[in-house]
Amino acid sequence: MSRTTNARVRSSSSNQTHELTFQQHETESPVLPVAQLEHLHSFRPDIVDWIVQQTQAEAENRRHSLNRINFFIFAQRVLGQILAFLLGLSGILGGGYITLQGQPWAGVAIATAVITGLAVTFLTGRENKQPSSSNQKHTSTGVKPR
Numbered sequence: 373m374s375r376t377t378n379a380r381v382r383s384s385s386s387n388q389t390h391e392l393t394f395q396q397h398e399t400e401s402p403v404l405p406v407a408q409l410e411h412l413h414s415f416r417p418d419i420v421d422w423i424v425q426q427t428q429a430e431a432e433n434r435r436h437s438l439n440r441i442n443f444f445i446f447a448q449r450v451l452g453q454i455l456a457f458l459l460g461l462s463g464i465l466g467g468g469y470i471t472l473q474g475q476p477w478a479g480v481a482i483a484t485a486v487i488t489g490l491a492v493t494f495l496t497g498r499e500n501k502q503p504s505s506s507n508q509k510h511t512s513t514g515v516k517p518r
Contacts, residue, residue, distance in 0.1 A: 376405070460490050 379394040397405060413420050463486025471479030 456490055456494070460486060463487065 375398045377396045377398075381392045383390045397408075409420055409423075412423065464483050467479040467481075467483030467486070469479070470482055473479075
């Protein structure tokens with residue numbers, strides 16, 4: 373998958389017009405845009421192979437980093453589930469112990485508070501993790517992608 377982002381800024385005065393263009397190209401493969409490779413080959417043919425090798429190395433590094441990130445996200449979610457289970461179990465067992473010691477209302481209150489707290493955390497935690505819009509990160513620079 374590839375993505376090209378362009379940004380252009382123009383400034384006009386009474387005598388002159390200035391233009392500044394930024395271009396960024398992201399790809400998962402070592403294939404760069406053909407027009408850029410042809411332009412580079414026209415004045416520096418020896419460096420085209422090096423560019424392709426460096427692009428391939430960068431893509432491999434990006435895939436490796438993405439695999440690590442995915443593993444850590446998975447481990448975080450599994451560990452969160454295990455810890456939530458242990459917290460709920462300890463709340464229920466603690467409430468049961470308090471109930472057996474002669475304080476039934478206190479035991480029920482503790483067990484109910486723990487279960488309610490976990491339920492609220494799970495339900496509101498999913499609502500707060502909505503993906504942000506990709507346009508939000510470009511508004512701080514004042515330049516919007518084309």
